[in-house]
Amino acid sequence: MMRAMQTSLEYPMLSAVVDDLATRGWSQQALFLPAALARALAAECRRRYADGELNPAGVGRGAAQEVRETIRGDQIQWIDPGQAEACDQYLAAMDELRQAINQGLFLGLEDFECHFALYPPGAFYRRHLDRFRDDDRRMVSAVFYLNEDWQPEDGGQLRMFLAGDVVHDVQPQAGCLAVFLSGDVPHEVLPAGRERLSLTGWFRRRGNDPF
Ligand code: OGA
Ligand code: MN
Numbered sequence: 001m002m003r004a005m006q007t008s009l010e011y012p013m014l015s016a017v018v019d020d021l022a023t024r025g026w027s028q029q030a031l032f033l034p035a036a037l038a039r040a041l042a043a044e045c046r047r048r049y050a051d052g053e054l055n056p057a058g059v060g061r062g063a064a065q066e067v068r069e070t071i072r073g074d075q076i077q078w079i080d081p082g083q084a085e086a087c088d089q090y091l092a093a094m095d096e097l098r099q100a101i102n103q104g105l106f107l108g109l110e111d112f113e114c115h116f117a118l119y120p121p122g123a124f125y126r127r128h129l130d131r132f133r134d135d136d137r138r139m140v141s142a143v144f145y146l147n148e149d150w151q152p153e154d155g156g157q158l159r160m161f162l163a164g165d166v167v168h169d170v171q172p173q174a175g176c177l178a179v180f181l182s183g184d185v186p187h188e189v190l191p192a193g194r195e196r197l198s199l200t201g202w203f204r205r206r207g208n209d210p211f
Contacts, residue, residue, distance in 0.1 A: 014097060017179055018104035021140065025181045026160060028170055032144065032177035033093055040086035042146035042174070045116040045197045053077050054118055060132075073123030074189075076115040079199070090114075090199060094142065097179075098203050107139050107205060114142075114201025119156060123196070125189035127161070130182040130202060137204040138182040145172040146197040156192030160185050172196055 013029055020027030048054055054075035058065035079087050094112045102109050119125075130141045143158060150156070150173045157169040158178055162185065169190075170178045180187070182202060189196075 014100040015104070017097065017177075018100050021101065021179065021181065022105055024162070025184050026162070026168075027177075027179045029177045029179075030173075031175045033090070033175060035175055037086060037089055038144075038146050038174040039148070041090060041144075041199060042148075042197050044084050044086050045118060045146060045199075048077055048116060049075065049118050054116065057117070069123075070126075071128075072125040072189075074117045074119045074125060076117050076200075078113070078115045090144070094201065094203075097142070101140060101203065107203070109139060109203040110206050112142075112201055112203050114199055117198045117200050119189065119192045119196040121194055122191055123189075124191040127186055127188040129186055135207070136183070137207045138202040139205050140203040141178075141180050141182045141185075142201050142203065143178045144199045144201075145176045145178075146174055146199070147172050147195075148174045150174070154193045154196075155190050156194075156196040157190045158187060159190055160187045172198060 013032065017027045017029065054077045056067045056069070057072050057074045057076045059068050059071050060066060079091070081088055081091055091112070091114075094114070098109050098112055101107055131138050150171050152171065156172050158172065160168045160170070160180060162168055170176065
């Protein structure tokens, strides 16, 4: 298929992510997808923001969800297939990663949900886990960054709190993918000094919802 050919990932990179998840619960790949695709995704995110399609992100789930800018200040829009070529290429790449994780870790990941996220200057996301108390379908978190020439002094790092009091920061540099086990790795987004764009998503297993 054309689309799969275009986004076909390097096998060594997929197995590196799977190995990292198995051995330490997180992975970081500096150039997971081509810079041109990251640029196209950034343009798509900015266009949606300019058109007013992004909305303040909520905290919590379902009816209990509320917007609390003291916890998180990003603006988001969920992505569906068939909206934009760049988004479809991203979804195809993440489906390859989903299959590689299933083959290596037997997590039974069924789908991938993701949204654009834009942090305006000054926005942050306080320390949290990505798994909801009432919904444990989210197994693996994956954040793909869209920001060219990010400097450490721009802030906005993804800070992961790892075993043994180790703290690891990821710069949200275009092309970089951060992956971690949703239920195991507390993390935060430090205040961003400039606009910070990403695609944030979750691989989910089947729910035990009886319906
Ligand atoms: C999230 C999140 C991290 C990041 O949206 O849940 O933790 O680096 N994002 O954007
Ligand atoms: Mn998170």
